[in-house]
Amino acid sequence: xxxxxxxxxxxxxxxxxxxxxxxxxxxxxxxxxxxxxxxxxxxxxxxxxxxxxxxxxxxxxxxxxxxxxxxxxxxxxxxxxxxxxxxxxxxxxxxxxxxxxxxxxxxxxxxxxxxxxxxxxxxxxxxxxxxxxxxxxxxxxxxxxxxxxxxxxxxxxxxxxxxxxxxxxxxxxxxxxxxxxxxxxxxxxxxxxxxxxxxxxxxxxxxxxxxxxxx
Numbered sequence: 001x002x003x004x005x006x007x008x009x010x011x012x013x014x015x016x017x018x019x020x021x022x023x024x025x026x027x028x029x030x031x032x033x034x035x036x037x038x039x040x041x042x043x044x045x046x047x048x049x050x051x052x053x054x055x056x057x058x059x060x061x062x063x064x065x066x067x068x069x070x071x072x073x074x075x076x077x078x079x080x081x082x083x084x085x086x087x088x089x090x091x092x093x094x095x096x097x098x099x100x101x102x103x104x105x106x107x108x109x110x111x112x113x114x115x116x117x118x119x120x121x122x123x124x125x126x127x128x129x130x131x132x133x134x135x136x137x138x139x140x141x142x143x144x145x146x147x148x149x150x151x152x153x154x155x156x157x158x159x160x161x162x163x164x165x166x167x168x169x170x171x172x173x174x175x176x177x178x179x180x181x182x183x184x185x186x187x188x189x190x191x192x193x194x195x196x197x198x199x200x201x202x203x204x205x206x207x208x209x210x211x212x213x214x215x
Contacts, residue, residue: 072156113142
């Protein structure tokens with residue numbers, strides 16, 4: 001496994017902490033850019049009904065993203081411990097367990113989420129007048145869950161071994177691609193926001209990039 005030269009036990013503690021934490025902070029901001037970009041672009045180009053459908057599901061998206069970011073951070077504790085102890089067997093087992101969980105959780109989230117979308121939105125008291133649009137939009141979000149979960153799992157592995165920059169670069173790329181495809185499909189091809197979403201749901205591409213770098 002390739003890893004960063006950043007070593008938290010050498011040099012200035014403050015400098016090392018800032019060098020590691022700043023990419024994490026910026027990455028969290030870009031994680032939230034997806035739905036924010038959706039709301040801004042949809043609201044300006046498609047009107048209030050489409051904006052209401054996107055906004056009604058924002059809290060659900062934030063909840064799921066934050067949940068899997070937390071899971072990845074927890075797994076990273078073990079991975080960083082075994083990495084620092086130079087225990088390759090336990091390190092490999094921890095990484096494989098994390099990847100297996102991410103893959104399984106992503107599949108389950110896709111299957112359960114797409115099936116139960118109307119029920120989940122009713123639990124959230126989504127207004128009935130935007131329910132049809134919100135259901136379609138959320139189902140497509142759940143359809144991309146595997147990439148979302150795998151990205152966070154792989155990002156956690158890379159950060160656990162001291163590499164906070166490469167996951168940030170992948171996330172910035174996918175976030176900017178998301179905005180470009182939003183504008184292209186909605187503004188140029190005049191498709192609804194949810195029609196564009198499968199093409200610009202670029203977390204899977206970030207996952208692939210992370211897996212190559214982390215392997």
